[in-house]
Structures are given as C-alpha cells and as structure tokens.
Amino acid sequence: MINWFRKREIKRKEKIEVDGVSIDIIYKYIKNIHLRILPPDGRVLITTPPRINQEDLISFIYSKIDWIKKNRQKIINQSKHHYYEFRTGEVHYFLGKEYEMNVVATSAREKIVLGERTITLFVKPDSTKTSRKKIVDDWYRDRLKETVPEIIKKWEMIMNVHVTEFGVKIMKTRWGTCNTRVSRIWLNLELAKKPTEILEYIIVHEMIHLFERSHNHRFKALMSCYLPNWKSLEHQLKTFPEEKNNFDY
C-alpha cells in the first residue's frame, strides 16, 4: 500500500505559459497525461509522467489550447455564481431572471430595490459579505412568502388537500420537504432564484406527498396527472445556471 502511494508521489512542479494561458505542470509517476481545469479560477493543471519529452508536452498543450481556453472561460463564468461576493457587477437571479447587482453604501436603512435589470443593494459602508448575503437572503425569503401562498391555494383547490403551513429555509441538499403527518411544507430558499413554474413544480411535488409518501409509480402517475410537463420542468431545474445540481426533493 505504502509503495503504491510512494510511486505516485509528486516528482517536480513547474509553471509554463502557452498562448497567454498559465499552466501548472506536475510530474508524477503515472502512465498518461491528465489535463484538468479547476474551479473557481480556471487553473489549468497537467499531470504527466516525469520522462515525457518537452516537445511532446508542448505540442500536446497546443493541440488542446482552444479547448482549454473555451472551457476555462466556462468554468470561470460558472464559478462566479457559486462564489457570490455580493458586489457590484455580479449577476444574481430572481424568479428566473438575471439581474445585475449594484451595491450602494448608505447611512440610512439597509434595503434592496429591484429594477428592470438591476438589483440594488443599499448597505452600510462597512458591510461584510456575510451581512450582505443575509440582506439578500432575507429579501428572497420575503418574496417567497409573498409568492408561495397563492400557488399553494391554487393547488389546494385543484388537488383537494390542505397544507397547514409552509416555511422557507436554506437547505443544502433538498429543494423541498413535506411533513405528511402535519401537512407542513418546507421550501429551499434557492427556489426564489428559479422561474415561477419551477417553484410551482416543487410545491406540487411536495403536495403530492400528501397522497403518496414515496417516489413510486403512483407518485409519478399523480405528478403526470397534475403537471403533465413535470419532466421538462425537472430538466429545466437541473440545467438552470448557478446550481450545483445536487438537490433532491
């Protein structure tokens, strides 16, 4: 076991630049060249056997350089959404639409003003990223509390069920949950960023749990009955920008 690891220990590292792209090369006792682009900053990393010919290595990089540049940009763009700083110029989402964030220092009350294409965050001059995030999260929560009751009401009528209560919270792995015993629904705060039809899809999903607790055939049949396009909504949810897509519901 120990030998196995030793054999693969890093032999040497270097940094080179090819066509304006900085590339980290790690020489290791491995069989083949591996090329990776790492989030959030699009660092290009190549691990290669130590005995590789320098010319072969450079020509390998040149053969991939267009792919590297394209995918590097893609990873940087995606990562921007994963690592919000709550600063001017960032793109944020609300009900499926993109808004450019504009941060304005104020000595008055902190608040958020939503424009046609901008989301303006009025905050104390010394506000931290955490405090700005809290203002935005509270705002999202308030918006959901305005939007969700109507959707629940609509589906209570259609499905002839009753939801006693709903809440919104930050959830790491789920879009929503349903406590069938007390007919209470929890929704992920992230849903405020999604198009309304996706929010509605999750609500309907949780409400169907009032009939059927597991995701079995009956559940899917009910889903198709109430929301025939639910599969396309699910696809939309999974492909919507910014998410890590590891949520369940």
Ligand SMILES: [Zn+2]
């Ligand atoms: Zn479920």
